[in-house]
Amino acid sequence: MEYEKTAFFSGVHYRDGQYAETRDCLAEEVPVALEYNGLSHAVMLATPGDLEDFALGFSLTEGIVVDASELYSCEVWKQTDGIRVAIEIASERFHGLKEKRRNLTGRTGCGLCGTESLEQAVKPLQQVNATASFTSAQLHAGFSGMEALQALRKQTGATHAAAWMDAAGRITLVREDVGRHNALDKLIGALVKQEAMLSSGAVLVTSRASYEMVQKCMSVGIGILAAVSAPTALAVRMADKANLTLAGFVRENSHTIYTHPERLR
Structure with missing residues (x-):
């Protein structure tokens, strides 16, 4: 069952010294x-x-x-x-x-x-045994592909996304939510329903990579997590111990790999 994900509200928009009535599409929460x-x-x-x-x-x-x-x-x-x-x-x-x-x-x-x-607060580590491997070009193409599929973000500008990049480097699934943890849980649930091979792909997220984002990935055997923003120090430490590849600051033609870089070369 699906419910309305957006709503319209009136407001006053300011730009370059001028005010104007506006009607915006906002994300429901x-x-x-x-x-x-x-x-x-x-x-x-x-x-x-x-x-x-x-x-x-x-x-x-x-x-x-x-x-x-x-x-x-x-x-x-x-x-x-x-x-x-x-x-x-x-x-x-x-x-x-x-x-x-x-x-x-x-x-x-x-x-x-x-x-x-x-x-x-910090759950026990689960070692990841992942077969996933991608090039830098595939990683950046994946983020571009994810952006194109963020329908709610295009409408509202208010949602995070989590995307699945399969073993061939294709973005096959995207889930959105106002909360970054929720978006990732939605993605993982959808992937498990589809019986996807979680060890052979990568998760891309539009948020920072907190410890809990790492924990959620490693709990189901996902071996690569790449984020638009920064990871936390705890996330890097835990990813390293769990054998999970963690990348951050994924922007156009650049990114930083913090743990297990052999999967992203």
Whole structure:
């Protein structure tokens, strides 16, 4: 089920000393409540699209399920104050979720809201065994291809994107959201649904590369993460230990590879 991702608002535009009435297309941002087997777990502010992909991606990258087959069903319901996503998971996974349950309220750009202890902040490393390899030309062509497919950004200028570059260097999938973490979860969920070979491609993102972006990629076996903006120091350290190739500042004809450069030569 899809909901309106944009809305139109009037405003006053200023340019070169002149004011004029304007009508802009803005990205929607709504509370999305994720419920597992009837138990409320997380409320995220997100763009109301591709929410089934989001539910699967979030469930996998947060370790709530370890395989897509453990997520039995996903139903999306529009309510007066937001959207409720009812997810049914295997009883064993639900028991584990209840054991480590925390109240988690997510905000746009917030990765660890609601974490109760330092031990929960940085998840255990998972080694990546990736076969992916691309040239610099393929990387830059991939970012150009991703930009061309960012429909919401073209309309609103307000969304992040996460894109999949397959083993042949083609951009085959793009997901957008007001939150960079959400966009990546949506992409991962869609890729898993399609049974994509995650070890043979690369994820491209329009944001900075925070630790959690690295964690989400390595949790499903993705070996290359490339970002338009900078990585954090923690992201570089964790990517290096996890055998994940991390690149940042990907701009026209330039980029910086921080870890495992052999996959981007």
